Amino acid sequence: MIPDKVPKEDVFHGSEELKKEAHVPSFERYKELYLKSIESPDEFWADIAKDFFWKTKHTGPFLDYNFDVTKGEIFVKCMDGASTNICYNVLDRNVHERKLGNKVAFYWEGNEPGDELTVTYRELLQRVCQFANVLKSHGVKKGDRVSIYMPMVVELVVAMLACVRIGAVHSIVFAGFSAESLCERIMDSQCSLLITADGFYRGDKLINLKLLADEALQKCRDKGFPVQRCIMLKHLSKEADETPLGSQSPPAKRSCPDLQVPWNPEVDLCWHTLVRGASDECEPEWCESEDQLFILYTSGSTGKPKGVLHTVGGYMLYTAATFKLVFDYQPDDIYWCTADIGWITGHSYITYGPLANGATSVLFEGLPTYPDVGRMWEIVDKYHVTKFYTAPTAIRLLMKYGSEPVQKYKRESLKVLGTVGEPINPEAWQWYYTVVGERRCPIVDTFWQTETGGHVLTPLPAATPMKPGSATFPFFGVVPAILNESGEELEGPSEGYLVFKQPWPGVMRTVYGNHQRFETTYFKKFPGYYVTGDGCRRDKDGYYWITGRIDDMLNVSGHLLSTAEVESALVEHEAVAEAAVVGRPHPVKGESLYCFVTLNDGVKYNRTLEAELKKQVREKIGAIATPDYIQDAPGLPKTRSGKIMRRVLRKIACDERDMGDISTLADSSVVEQLFQNRCCTGV
Ligand code: WTA
Numbered sequence: 001m002i003p004d005k006v007p008k009e010d011v012f013h014g015s016e017e018l019k020k021e022a023h024v025p026s027f028e029r030y031k032e033l034y035l036k037s038i039e040s041p042d043e044f045w046a047d048i049a050k051d052f053f054w055k056t057k058h059t060g061p062f063l064d065y066n067f068d069v070t071k072g073e074i075f076v077k078c079m080d081g082a083s084t085n086i087c088y089n090v091l092d093r094n095v096h097e098r099k100l101g102n103k104v105a106f107y108w109e110g111n112e113p114g115d116e117l118t119v120t121y122r123e124l125l126q127r128v129c130q131f132a133n134v135l136k137s138h139g140v141k142k143g144d145r146v147s148i149y150m151p152m153v154v155e156l157v158v159a160m161l162a163c164v165r166i167g168a169v170h171s172i173v174f175a176g177f178s179a180e181s182l183c184e185r186i187m188d189s190q191c192s193l194l195i196t197a198d199g200f201y202r203g204d205k206l207i208n209l210k211l212l213a214d215e216a217l218q219k220c221r222d223k224g225f226p227v228q229r230c231i232m233l234k235h236l237s238k239e240a241d242e243t244p245l246g247s248q249s250p251p252a253k254r255s256c257p258d259l260q261v262p263w264n265p266e267v268d269l270c271w272h273t274l275v276r277g278a279s280d281e282c283e284p285e286w287c288e289s290e291d292q293l294f295i296l297y298t299s300g301s302t303g304k305p306k307g308v309l310h311t312v313g314g315y316m317l318y319t320a321a322t323f324k325l326v327f328d329y330q331p332d333d334i335y336w337c338t339a340d341i342g343w344i345t346g347h348s349y350i351t352y353g354p355l356a357n358g359a360t361s362v363l364f365e366g367l368p369t370y371p372d373v374g375r376m377w378e379i380v381d382k383y384h385v386t387k388f389y390t391a392p393t394a395i396r397l398l399m400k401y402g403s404e405p406v407q408k409y410k411r412e413s414l415k416v417l418g419t420v421g422e423p424i425n426p427e428a429w430q431w432y433y434t435v436v437g438e439r440r441c442p443i444v445d446t447f448w449q450t451e452t453g454g455h456v457l458t459p460l461p462a463a464t465p466m467k468p469g470s471a472t473f474p475f476f477g478v479v480p481a482i483l484n485e486s487g488e489e490l491e492g493p494s495e496g497y498l499v500f501k502q503p504w505p506g507v508m509r510t511v512y513g514n515h516q517r518f519e520t521t522y523f524k525k526f527p528g529y530y531v532t533g534d535g536c537r538r539d540k541d542g543y544y545w546i547t548g549r550i551d552d553m554l555n556v557s558g559h560l561l562s563t564a565e566v567e568s569a570l571v572e573h574e575a576v577a578e579a580a581v582v583g584r585p586h587p588v589k590g591e592s593l594y595c596f597v598t599l600n601d602g603v604k605y606n607r608t609l610e611a612e613l614k615k616q617v618r619e620k621i622g623a624i625a626t627p628d629y630i631q632d633a634p635g636l637p638k639t640r641s642g643k644i645m646r647r648v649l650r651k652i653a654c655d656e657r658d659m660g661d662i663s664t665l666a667d668s669s670v671v672e673q674l675f676q677n678r679c680c681t682g683v
Contacts, residue, residue: 001480002031002473003542006506011465012433014442018415022328022462030463030473037476044476045505046589048321049079049313052089052356053097055286058082058313065503068528074519077290078314085284086316087165088130089490090355092284101125104360107334107383108154108247109193111201111366113375119154124161127275129282131162134274138229140193142167145295147191147227149173149182151200151214152365155233155271155353156341158197162269164293164312167487168287171295171307174342175200175207177622179215181305186216186226189295189307189512195271197233198261203370206236210261217267228266233271237261268412289313295512296344298450301533301552303564306521307512308344308450315348315453316356318506322454322475323353326444326463327387327416334413336362336379337389343448343559345420348506349389349531352455368394375402377409377436393557395428395436396588403435411436416461418444421558422590423546429468446500447471447546449532453506456480457544470543477504480544482536487526490538497550498536499529552646554583559624561593563646566627569620570595573613575603580636580644583627584653592628594653596674598636605632629653629679635670652678 006027019025024033037044042062059081066075091649097102101122110116121129130295140146148161148170150156158174167211171189173182196213199206210232217600236256244342245630292591293312297305323329334352354361362383368376369388376398380388398406413562417437424432433443443466456478457471459606465474474480479501482490490496500507507530511518525531552563563581570579578598597613599605616624637648651659651665652674662668 001036005468006465007541009063009073011467011498012442013439013465014360014462018328018442019462020326021330022460023325024328024463027463027465030545034474034476038479039104045078045317048317051320052316053084053093054079054083055083055085058289059219063505066176067523069519073515075524076314076507077507078311078317078505079289080658082313083286084286084287084289084313084316085165085167086312086352087128087161088284090352091121091128091161094121094358098358105155105187105355106157106361106363106621108363109365109379109382111203111370113371113378115365117154121480122407123627123643124154124158126159126280128165130275130278130280131158131307132165132388133278135162135193135520135541136166136170136282137278138231138269140166140168140191140604142287143169143170143292144193145189145191146170147171147182147186147189149177149194149196149209149216150233151174151175151197151207151209151235152340152363153197153199153200153233153235154263154363155235155588157363160294161349165173165282165284167287167291169292169294171297172342172347173297174208174340174622176340176342176624179212179219180618180620181622182216182217183223183619185297185305186220186227187223187308188297188305190225191227193231194227194230195233199236199259200365201236204368206259208259208261212672214262214264224436227520228267230267231269231271231274232261236499238272252258257371265482267619275426275431287312290509291664296345296347297451298344298665299520299553299560299562299565300396301562303562303568303671305565306514306517308508309512310453310506311509314505314507316352317466318454318504319348320356321351321451322506323359324357325460326446326455326458326475327389327418327507329357329359331358333359333386333415334362334383334384335359335387335389335400335511336363336364336385338368338376339389339391339420342523344453345389348454356672368398372405373398373410374405377406377411380411380414381409384413386416387416388414389420391421392419392428393422393423393589395419396430399428400588401433403523407437409486411438414441416444417441420448421445421556423489423548424469426468433468434582443468445469445471446640452504453508453590456500456504457546467543470539470545472543474560475504475543481529481535482538483526493538493540495537495547498532498534498544500532503530503651539548554581554593556591556593556624557589561621561625565621566593566595566625568599569617570613572620573616575599576613577611578636578660580633580646581627582646582650582653586628586649593625594629594632594649596636597625598633631674631677631679633674633677635667635673637668637670637674639667649674
């Protein structure tokens with residue numbers, strides 16, 4: 001499956017410099033290790049597990065599983081019976097055994113230039129212990145779910161690690177989600193406590209997060225699910241004496257002491273008051289390897305988000321190993337991942353993977369374009385970032401401004417560049433490689449999902465010859481295949497459904513509270529395989545190229561959205577009878593949302609209604625789901641059985657007249673009408 005020979009043409013190689021120190025220095029070595037990881041996975045992973053502290057050893061096989069629905073329930077177990085604690089492994093072990101107490105864990109860089117903070121491993125451990133004690137004293141126990149809705153501040157990492165220290169399960173909700181989305185997630189995972197902040201700035205824009213959190217809690221109450229406690233961090237309204245333990249952080253430069261923070265004394269607690277009296281020692285709760293670690297929601301094609309559940313042992317091994325090898329982590333690296341911790345990329349590659357390796361990371365609160373489009377490179381120079389990980393959408397956005405804002409900065413510290421979240425188009429790849437990395441830094445195009453826990457298809461920077469736009473080859477332990485519609489495995493150059501044939505330690509274990517949905521979504525279509533939902537092509541050299549989602553999902557700026565979710569937000573508006581949403585290619589965002597709405601009888605479409613509909617979607621889901629185009633559609637193209645033909649709508653959205661076969665349409669005149677009404681403008 002991995003080619004014998006390295007292709008000679010159209011490929012890029014990591015520098016000799018990098019190969020000298022690399023963990024996996026050549027393609028030959030990658031192949032050797034890959035074979036070992038597939039032929040003797042137990043041995044391969046057991047080697048990696050040796051680097052961690054286990055309170056007790058596992059009893060059963062290293063990896064036990066059933067991936068075939070026809071043979072019974074789907075399950076994956078890694079190191080079953082072993083006990084450990086991730087927080088202990090990523091903090092205590094680094095401080096005490098590896099003597100990294102004084103090493104910087106995070107350089108926090110605020111939204112406003114000049115707002116900064118440094119946190120060492122020792123300080124992080126103390127702060128986590130303190131907050132873990134706070135959680136315990138408010139009744140949080142092992143197995144309880146805690147919802148976290150916070151901006152990108154160090155306390156977000158503190159909150160998540162405090163949960164895992166006491167065996168509680170965190171469910172982080174990206175702070176860009178709406179109150180409604182937060183409520184839905186709190187209720188689905190039955191969280192007993194919410195941790196949030198007063199507010200934050202995104203560029204110039206002030207977000208009053210507590211207001212949204214309160215609205216969400218009110219919605220929960222209205223639906224019969226009262227959340228007992230809400231702990232609020234003062235981020236913007238912090239006063240001078242409310243600095244966190246072990247740091248001299250002044251109030252944020254762009255603070256907002258007058259921020260209107262609603263307060264409900266029956267529920268609300270102040271983070272600073274609570275930690276002030278808490279001890280900074282806290283014995284970790286020893287957890288079973290297969291105990292729940294966290295829930296993270298991802299869009300589901302039915303519209304209702306799925307609570308992807310990850311467990312302790314396997315996730316720890318997998319994020320640690322992928323971080324180390326995919327970024328070729330070295331002890332003097334300064335690593336920066338620009339994702340938000342509210343997404344899986346932040347979970348795995350800001351918190352768990354880097355900390356497990358004792359790495360120093362930049363934790364960035366702001367935007368790539370604030371206060372100007374050179375911000376990223378300014379930060380790279382400021383901290384001498386060596387390994388940099390971002391999304392294609394950010395690259396495309398910055399590309400628009402040309403090379404000058406990049407070249408204003410030196411970037412000479414950079415060694416490896418990475419991308420994640422969506423396919424990277426070869427133009428953006430080339431720009432990233434030549435302008436940002438000055439042809440010196442390999443690009444690791446990492447394909448993975450919330451569900452996979454960590455990278456599954458990816459180059460290794462010193463080993464894999466890169467082809468721009470290809471996620472190249474599988475990571476260790478991962479066995480991909482391409483299937484055709486009938487479920488047959490295709491060999492050689494081919495295109496079809498991307499699936500995986502066996503589990504790796506970090507794969508999700510279930511959909512929280514709904515194992516059946518887990519089986520249906522990922523395992524029913526092709527029994528025996530985990531189905532990613534992505535299309536994929538394999539070229540003559542065996543390289544994998546992701547072609548995009550083949551289900552009803554859209555990828556907007558690297559964020560997955562389900563068409564059903566946006567449609568249901570639209571039809572909740574009283575004017576709308578029916579809605580259909582498709583993706584339309586967008587030069588920066590990858591895809592934009594193009595919505596067709598059929599209005600109720602007697603309602604007229606106008607700009608005010610359009611604005612209301614956009615607002616409706618934003619409020620139901622969040623700003624990331626704001627429609628770019630809304631088109632009045634008196635009729636929708638449907639089959640005789642009433643199924644909306646999205647394929648046809650996609651063509652209309654793109655103004656492509658070549659429709660292919662539309663003989664199954666019940667009424668083909670609808671199509672011409674929709675072409676005539678096309679939206680030509682959007683945001
Ligand atoms: C897409 C993000 C192409 C893909 C880590 C996947 C990619 C979905 C890549 C998961 C990549 C992610 N090349 N497509 N390198 N990385 N995707 O769950 O469609 O937010 O299924 O996880 O993003 O998105 P999620």
